[in-house]
Amino acid sequence: MSKNSINSSSKAKRVLSIPRKLLSPIRSFLLSQLRRLELRRSSLERDDPFVSGRSDNFASPDTTAAEQFGHARSEAMRRELERKTIQIRKALSRIRIGVYGICESCGKMIDTDRLVVFPETTVCIDCERKAESKKR
Numbered sequence: 001m002s003k004n005s006i007n008s009s010s011k012a013k014r015v016l017s018i019p020r021k022l023l024s025p026i027r028s029f030l031l032s033q034l035r036r037l038e039l040r041r042s043s044l045e046r047d048d049p050f051v052s053g054r055s056d057n058f059a060s061p062d063t064t065a066a067e068q069f070g071h072a073r074s075e076a077m078r079r080e081l082e083r084k085t086i087q088i089r090k091a092l093s094r095i096r097i098g099v100y101g102i103c104e105s106c107g108k109m110i111d112t113d114r115l116v117v118f119p120e121t122t123v124c125i126d127c128e129r130k131a132e133s134k135k136r
């Protein structure tokens with residue numbers, strides 16, 4: 001009987017869309033993704049001919065086309081990694097403050113099917129579509 005009263009008093013007042021039981025695996029997944037991204041980023045920096053030991057000689061005339069191509073490619077990949085890293089950090093901080101799964105743009109709940117596929121997302125599908133159409 002006393003157990004029941006504890007359970008009912010633990011009912012949270014704020015709207016928490018995702019149960020804690022699910023949040024913890026999501027959180028560890030995001031953290032492992034973050035580690036992977038950081039590893040990939042540091043290996044990219046090692047491979048980039050412009051970054052490894054050459055950063056103070058950026059417009060060097062002896063830069064080969066292959067080096068330039070390699071740089072452009074790793075630059076694009078680095079930007080993509082950066083974007084993902086920021087997104088995952090944002091999702092993790094939303095877990096921390098207890099608003100994970102709630103769209104940061106309109107405040108509606110994000111579809112759980114969407115969260116399963118993109119656990120790092122912080123906006124609902126409608127808001128993402130709106131943002132995408134603005135970009136174009």
Ligand SMILES: [Zn+2]
Binds near residue numbers: 105128
């Ligand atoms: Zn939204």
